[in-house]
Amino acid sequence: MPDISSIFWPIDLLNPSTTTKLLIVGYQLHNKTVIIDLVKLETLDELNLKFTDDFELSIIGVMNVSSSEYRIFSFNNGKPILSDTENLILFKPPQSKKLEYYSIDPIIIDIFWNNNSASLDSSKKEPYSKKLSHHFPKNDKNNDLKDCLKFINLTNYSRFKLSKSVKKKSKINYKFIVSSSNYILFLISYIYSMTIQRICLVLTNILSYQIKTSSGKKLSLASSSFLLHQLNFRFKQFYNLPTQFQKLKNSKIESEKLIIKGTRFSPSEYIKFYNTLWLILNDLLLGLITSNSLAKHHEFITEQINSITTTFHQTLFQMINWLMNSPAGFKLNNELSSFFGDLFIWVLTFWNNSILTLILKNTSIMLTIISFLVKYGGLTILFAALIDVINIITFQIYCFYFASTRVFNWQSHILRSLFRLFYGKKYNILRNRIDNNDYEFDQLLFGIIIFTMLVYLMPTVIAFYLNFVVVRMLCMASNLVLEAGLITLNHLPIVVFLLKLKNKDRLPGGVVLNSLVDSDHNGLYFQLLTESLSLKEILKSHFKSMFDFNLINLKEFYDECDDISVIENWKRFSVVGVARKVVLGELIELFEYRKMF
Structure with a gap:
């Protein structure tokens, strides 16, 4: 054949x-x-x-x-x-x-x-x-x-x-136009590199400069504030634009050379450059619209912020007083609930008189500054500033949550240890296992007394603990929504989605051969077509590159960092993981956005 x-x-x-x-x-x-x-x-x-x-x-x-x-x-x-x-x-x-x-x-x-x-x-x-x-x-x-x-x-x-x-000769006019456009482009890039790029480099170095603490942690201005982190990210974008543009030009010129070499060519530089431009322009346009709205309704927004903040802290006072006086009809330990309540109210009063009053007096000035930054920095500046403001206003709630979590964790840990004592067991900390142990009668008696006391105090601890867990999780939920907005506005592959709609040939995911029949002569022939990436494949590839990006950024802050560190960070969104930490009395940690992005 x-x-x-x-x-x-x-x-x-x-x-x-x-x-x-x-x-x-x-x-x-x-x-x-x-x-x-x-x-x-x-x-x-x-x-x-x-x-x-x-x-x-x-x-x-x-x-x-x-x-x-x-x-x-x-x-x-x-x-x-x-x-x-x-x-x-x-x-x-x-x-x-x-x-x-x-x-x-x-x-x-x-x-x-x-x-x-x-x-x-x-x-x-x-x-x-x-x-x-x-x-x-x-x-x-x-x-x-x-x-x-x-x-x-x-x-x-x-x-x-x-x-x-x-055709070995080309028109002189065409050559003149090309040379003129190249010269103008070179002049613009030179001015940009000598002014904007250098300023962005200095500001980025200042914001990214790391200081090593006594505990070995690395801190920087960008990692301590969402607003400074977003400004640093925007400065990096403007600093990298000329390099990205040059790589885009090289990719267009070298595309044939890479294909000739047999290298796997990918228009990633095209996607990177135009995706960055799209995201910056969208962010700036949304920021301009939002800034005009903030300026137009300045007084109303200031009044609403002060009203919401005051109402929120009054609700905290009411919640603590409610916990001190048999909440929902449950009889708690009066002495312990009074101790916890008086302690929390004292801290809350001090916070309101010293910090909150200062913030409420300067709300109008803060809103003016944020509106100015949003006008020239984009909507992401507003999201980042809101997260910082929420973290400052709710800092005392974090302190209450931290203290109640530690007390609950300490008490539940002691109860588990005492429960093992009753059936002759103890935890071997050196070998990380539970061993048999013979206890004396006075040890058992003392353990029963302590166990009984802690059991009676446990409902009061749980009441305060669960209430502050709920309040803390509400604050974290607002932060997570704003962080999701930052990730979307800063790292959404919008150009890929536009190419998917406009020109699928730029997103090849394989090739297919369609068989066709010539109806006039009954001849069979084929047509070679590009099979574009599906939405699932686009998102999968995007998340994979985001994972690698997170890993590289985390390595700047942690000497020992691997894939598990990134996975553990993303797992903090897990409902099952959060519920497990609540039951065990472990601290619910925030998503490390500033270090991963």
Whole structure:
């Protein structure tokens, strides 16, 4: 049985001229042929078919002329007539300048910019990947298809080289326009790098400068405040824009070179740059609208903030008084509830007289400053400032929650230890296990007395503990909503979603061959199409790159940090994990947004 061969034909070369003598030029690969272009026969002597040592075009055939040297192609209904052992596969030539290409492997969605040395760039990875390739068997069929796609992706590049070999002179006006635009672009980038970029670099270094504490923790201004962190993030964006733009230019120029090398090319720089611009513009536009609203309703918003803050703290006073006087009819220990209540009320009164009063007096000034920052910094500045304000206003609640959690944890731990005492067990702290132990009568008697006292005090501790847990979780929920808004506005792959709607060819997730039938002549042919990434694949790839970005950022603050650290941070959103910590009396930790992003 004869071998089946395939001819890949561009759809823009269908229905060719029936009068002009044409050469059919393409690449020949084993039993596969990739047609590149149709060239006039009179330009044969001027054609340069060899671009590099590895890539050389061939004359596949001729049209509208008789020839004994080359195959003569004829057309019917706009498509070439082939033999029974040949498959016709039509394809749309990818626009390499628009970063379109065919690929078996799905594209990697990575919008995160990080110049940290922790991640190897593609140039450093390439020699290692070449060495590793010798140790793994190759799939010949898969490689043949990849080679065919490589030639197809070079269609426009090959056509440009062909036209360049024929037309060696270009118009002077075109050259002048190109040189002028390049000069203007260079001048703008130079002014930007000498002014804005340098200012952003200084501010970023100040905000990111780390101080190591006595406990070994690394602190910086950006990691201590959400507002400063967001400003630092915005300064980094403006600082990296010229570098991203240059990488975008290089990616457009080097796209063909990377394809020729056989390197897995991905338009990630295009996505990074334009995604950054989109997010900044959206943020600034939303910030401008919000700032105008804040300025227009300044007095009303100030009154509402003061009213809500005052009502919130009055509710805290009422809740503590309610806990001191048999809440919901439950009889608590009067002495312990009075002690806890008086202590919390004293702290709350001190906080209101010293800190809260100062904040309420300057609410209008704070709102004016925030409105100014939001106008020029974007809506994310408002979210970050709100988180900082909430953390300051509710700091005393965190102190109450911390104290009640420690008391509950300490008491429940002692009760568990005393319960083991009754059946002759004790916890071996050295071997991390429970061992048998013989206790004396006086030890058992003393343990029973302590156990009984703690059991009677436990309901009072639980009442205060659960109430402050609920209040603390409400504050954390508001913070989490605002942090989710920050993540969305700062790291949403909006350009990827727009490309998904506008031009799917820029998001290849594989290739498919659709079989079609010519109704007039009952001929079967195929069409090569790009299978774009699904929404699930986009989100999966985005979360994977976000995970790597989080890991790199965490390593700047923790010497020993791995994938588990990132997973544990994201698990703090888990309802099951939070419920477990509430039952065991463990502190519910906040999501480390400032260190992960």
